[in-house]
Amino acid sequence: MTIEDIIKPENLVYKKPDLMNDRPMHYCPGCSHGVVHKLIGEVLEEMDVVEDTIGITPVGCAVFAYNYLDIDWEEAAHGRAPAMAVAIKRLRPNKLVFTYQGDGDLAAIGTAETIHACNRGDSITIIFVNNGIYGMTGGQMAPTTLEGMKTATCPYGRNVKLNGYPLKITNLLKELDGTCYVTRQSVHTAAAVRKAKKAIRKAFENNLNQKGVSVVEIVSTCNSGWKMTPDQSNKWMEENMFPAYPLGDLKDTTI
Amino acid sequence: MSEEIKLMKGNEAIAHAAIRCGCDGYFGYPITPQSEVLETLMEVEPWKTTGMNVLQAESEVAAINMVYGGAGTGKKVMTSSSSPGVSLKQEGVSYLAGAELPALIVNVMRGGPGLGTIQPSQADYFQTVKGGGHGDYKLIALAPASVQEMADFVGLAFDLAFKYRNPAIILADGVIGQMMEKVVLPPFKARRTDEEIVKECPWAAVGKPKNRERNVITSLELDPAVMEERNIHLQEKYKTIEANEVRYEEIQCEDAEYLLVAFGSSARICQKAVEVARAQGIKVGLLRPITLWPFPSKIIAKYADQVKAMLSVELNAGQMVEDVRLAVNGKVKVEHFGRLGGIVYTPDEIIEAMKTKIM
Structure with missing residues (x-):
């Protein structure tokens, strides 16, 4: 059998979503962002809502998310994406408005915007990629960096006396009356990817059904920042990140 | 045609003029001496009549970023504050200028520096015309000297902002904001429909239809050659404004x-x-x-x-x-x-x- 025999359309069992263009990604090999982008693209395509979707990119590694998914985007100042999303949703209530944010963006500089958006309850979706480190700026400590975890700005490991405790912000957000769905997922195995996709779909449906704020945290790896291979990163995440940030739904008022 | 003459504060005139000029959204935060803008809007409840949104944000930082978000979808949006609050807004103002978005900012100045005083001052002139935020940018800055001009400049500022895709600012002070004078409010102008916005603002991020490329509102560009081009484009635009809009x-x-x-x-x-x-x-x-x-x-x-x-x-x-x-x-x-x-x-x-x- 030649390669031409194999790549016939009828043999196609998997493809990237059409929304995802062919621009080379700037993400490091092994990074979780690419998978999360793909899931967003798949869900938007399956829901057939591209014409009604406005995404907001953060400052951080995902700052260039707008280069890879062919939807309309606005690029936020660091941490301000939820404030922008609230305004857009108020001005255009029938649109699917979502933010895509990392841990530094959402849980450090943007804490006020995050909490007030989640408390106000406008139907926006927050996709929160938590890898416990600032990737874009070269691996500094994030609010979600684990105790003892080494980064460029806590080179001897996070010391809570010096740096405070890791911020489990999603636990906080679930307590706010404006959130309808708060879940924690990962994308490090095929099974996890399927679950994460279901969560994103549910969050986007809540968005269009005006149910309130949906928060999908994706516990992720940053193998470059963690200075591990992608495989080692996944294992380290399972052993260290998951106990601190356990996977599963934290809240769902839509059932 | 009989004109209805009303007596009101400058800050109240800003609020009424905003509703009447077809503004889609106001995002603010209380600070003396401009709080009457937000108070008046909340009392009038324009969302019941013109459909204008009004929101009290959690901070001036959030308010200006709400303006940035809304402006990126082509909506006519504004915020107002006073000096310390306007300092907080400078991040968003710089982003608005960098992404070339039309928006209106109102500064009812008070004395500084720091928390300063709630009494009138004009000490934010440098902040307004020399930058304020980071980067090489300019705001179209209108300085009203009466309550009538507070009312008139809201529509004018929006017109200029949309004409040049550039944020505009009304630089008033505690005297103009707080004093009461007679004013003839501008006639009601309908808010633009979504179709009209798409036509007027083909750059707006409103959701990508199949027949156009995606719209991205951003001020980011890592290639210095392209970034220089963007900056040169901004400077050329500013030259056009300087040639046409001096008042x-x-x-x-x-x-x-x-x-x-x-x-x-x-x-x-x-x-x-x-x-x-x-x-x-x-x-x-x-x-x-x-x-x-x-x-x-x-x-x-x-x-x-x-x-x-x-x-x-x-x-x-x-x-x-x-x-x-x-x-x-x-x-x-x-x-x-x-x-x-x-x-x-x-x-x-x-x-x-x-x-x-x-x-």
Whole structure:
């Protein structure tokens, strides 16, 4: 059998979503962002809502998310994406408005915007990629960096006396009356990817059904920042990140 | 046609004018002396009539980023604040300018620096016309001198902002915001439909239809060559604005031997000073910049050939005087007179300053 025999359309069992263009990604090999982008693209395509979707990119590694998914985007100042999303949703209530944010963006500089958006309850979706480190700026400590975890700005490991405790912000957000769905997922195995996709779909449906704020945290790896291979990163995440940030739904008022 | 004359504060006029000019959204945060803007909007509840959104944000930072988000979808959106709050907004203002989004910011100035005072001041002139936030950018800056102009400039500022895809600012102060005067409010103008917005703002992020490329609102570009091009484009746009949009008022300047230059509330007080000085036989005129940027440099340069000296009268330690001096370019003496920290001068103090500083 030649390669031409194999790549016939009828043999196609998997493809990237059409929304995802062919621009080379700037993400490091092994990074979780690419998978999360793909899931967003798949869900938007399956829901057939591209014409009604406005995404907001953060400052951080995902700052260039707008280069890879062919939807309309606005690029936020660091941490301000939820404030922008609230305004857009108020001005255009029938649109699917979502933010895509990392841990530094959402849980450090943007804490006020995050909490007030989640408390106000406008139907926006927050996709929160938590890898416990600032990737874009070269691996500094994030609010979600684990105790003892080494980064460029806590080179001897996070010391809570010096740096405070890791911020489990999603636990906080679930307590706010404006959130309808708060879940924690990962994308490090095929099974996890399927679950994460279901969560994103549910969050986007809540968005269009005006149910309130949906928060999908994706516990992720940053193998470059963690200075591990992608495989080692996944294992380290399972052993260290998951106990601190356990996977599963934290809240769902839509059932 | 009969015009309805109303009596109200400058801040209230801003709110009513916003509703009437087809504004889609206001995002604000309380701060003295401008809180009446948000209070009036919440009392009038325009979402029940014109459909205009009004939201009290959690901070000035959030408010300006709400404006940024809304403006990126082509909506006519605004915020207002006073000096310390406007400092907080500078991040978003710079992003608005960088992404070339139309929006309106209102600053009802109070004395600073720091928390300063709630009394009137004009000490945010530099912040307004020289940048404020980071990067090479300009705001179209309108300085109202009456409650009527507070009302009129809301529509004008939005028109200019959309014409040039650039944020505009109304730079008022505690006097103009708080004083009550009679005002004729602008006629009601319908908010634009979503179809009209798509037509007027083809760049807006409203959801990507199949027949166009995606729209991305951003000020980010890592390739320095492309970033320089973007900056050059901005500077060219600013040159066009400078060529087309300079506004000013000349009061008793024809035969003037001395010229006062003043904006906003200071111009109102200077107008009285001119009247009193002329009764004393002093031939003095007043030039009032209405646009602080673009600055009326050419007309000031023209008067440098006519008058013996100029006095820049400002409620600050000497800010606009630098632009007056640049325009005059050494031809005649240019001095500054100001009061600080919330103290407002009397017409007599201005005449006294004229006599001691430039005569």
